[in-house]
Amino acid sequence: MKIIVIGATGTIGSAVAQALAARRHEVIGASRHAALAVEIEEGTSIQRLFDTIPAIDAVVCCAGNATFGSLASLTDADYQLGLRSKLMGQVALARIAKDRLRDGGSITLTSGILATRPMPGSAAISLVNAGLNGFVRAAALELPRRLRINIVSPPWVKETMVKLGMDPSTGLAATQVAQAYVASVEGQHQGVVLDPAHLPPH
Numbered sequence: 001m002k003i004i005v006i007g008a009t010g011t012i013g014s015a016v017a018q019a020l021a022a023r024r025h026e027v028i029g030a031s032r033h034a035a036l037a038v039e040i041e042e043g044t045s046i047q048r049l050f051d052t053i054p055a056i057d058a059v060v061c062c063a064g065n066a067t068f069g070s071l072a073s074l075t076d077a078d079y080q081l082g083l084r085s086k087l088m089g090q091v092a093l094a095r096i097a098k099d100r101l102r103d104g105g106s107i108t109l110t111s112g113i114l115a116t117r118p119m120p121g122s123a124a125i126s127l128v129n130a131g132l133n134g135f136v137r138a139a140a141l142e143l144p145r146r147l148r149i150n151i152v153s154p155p156w157v158k159e160t161m162v163k164l165g166m167d168p169s170t171g172l173a174a175t176q177v178a179q180a181y182v183a184s185v186e187g188q189h190q191g192v193v194l195d196p197a198h199l200p201p202h
């Protein structure tokens with residue numbers, strides 16, 4: 001399959017790109033600062049990506065920003081970032097991909113464990129992640145042309161925990177998280193929130 005991975009230079013996205021390439025897919029990475037540039041906050045930028053790379057079978061998004069911070073400290077701008085970037089950026093991607101992917105293609109987005117297992121400081125991120133899960137479950141009911149849409153809800157990733165100075169023992173390695181994206185692309189899932197720690201059968 002010909003697959004675009006948005007966020008392919010990131011912790012999760014790089015593992016996803018490697019896992020898909022190892023399974024002999026043609027993987028094309030994109031992000032704001034990549035040679036193939038895309039800004040998911042801008043619909044015109046997403047459209048340009050599909051103009052540049054036609055006949056795509058699958059698009060995977062491992063990108064989108066949101067702010068971690070206490071309820072007392074989060075500002076309107078902090079909430080707006082998550083809504084504009086991680087939430088509406090991925091919603092825009094899905095809406096555009098619906099018209100641009102090949103028949104039978106797939107869309108895989110990213111939310112996160114904080115949707116269902118919040119922690120102090122996660123209000124803005126939990127809001128966005130839960131919204132994305134709801135969007136994907138509903139959008140799957142209406143996709144045309146045998147298209148599929150799923151979302152991966154990663155737990156804390158070990159590599160990220162190390163970067164943040166957290167104990168990584170409860171996290172999942174990026175290579176394991178990547179398997180959920182492979183399952184979404186290659187399997188028959190439709191409208192599923194995939195938990196990489198407990199993957200359902202394909």
Ligand SMILES: NC(=O)c1ccc[n+]([C@@H]2O[C@H](COP(=O)([O-])OP(=O)(O)OC[C@H]3O[C@@H](n4cnc5c(N)ncnc54)[C@H](OP(=O)(O)O)[C@@H]3O)[C@@H](O)[C@H]2O)c1
Binds near residue numbers: 007064
């Ligand atoms: N890591 C974790 O523990 C964890 C756990 C649960 C959920 N998640 C979610 O998983 C996603 C990826 O996390 P990560 O840790 O892999 O992030 P990361 O290491 O910071 O990588 C983010 C990637 O996305 C690209 N990107 C960022 N903003 C973008 C934008 N507006 N448009 C296009 N590309 C953009 C970045 O490249 P450029 O700078 O070149 O754009 C980079 O390739 C995030 O949504 C995060 O919330 C992560």
